[in-house]
Amino acid sequence: MSRDQSRAQIAFQQITNVLAGNPDPGFRKKxxxxxxxxxxxxxxxxxxxxxxxxxxxxxxxxxxxxxxQEASAFRMYLDGLSSAVxxxxxxxxxxxxxxxxxxxxxxxxxxxxxxxxxxxxxVWFKRYAEALIGKEDDx
Numbered sequence: 001m002s003r004d005q006s007r008a009q010i011a012f013q014q015i016t017n018v019l020a021g022n023p024d025p026g027f028r029k030k031x032x033x034x035x036x037x038x039x040x041x042x043x044x045x046x047x048x049x050x051x052x053x054x055x056x057x058x059x060x061x062x063x064x065x066x067x068x069q070e071a072s073a074f075r076m077y078l079d080g081l082s083s084a085v086x087x088x089x090x091x092x093x094x095x096x097x098x099x100x101x102x103x104x105x106x107x108x109x110x111x112x113x114x115x116x117x118x119x120x121x122x123v124w125f126k127r128y129a130e131a132l133i134g135k136e137d138d139x
Contacts, residue, residue, distance in 0.1 A: 011124035014080030035129030
């Protein structure tokens, strides 16, 4: 199996798992939006800032429950993306926290590779979100 096939397979599996566990159309729309926006955020801001933005939004806003739909959508997306980007790492190290740490601490050459890998994975998440959830506009 090629690396691109592995990325596609992981993205498909992550999205179908999220959809199976979350039948609420509002949540699906929010999750789809996270999937569709990440490639442009990566392109515009870089991996470190994109991951930090998603991590910050994965926290529930003040006064909201920790499982608010918006925060959950950010968290589930970043969890899925991390498992795809860090595919060559041991399973217990494919976390959003590990991706954030790598984005902040890796030497420049490794950071560039990690950024390209994240972009390739994010595009697969976007494609499958559009195919499986739809293209509704939400921010």
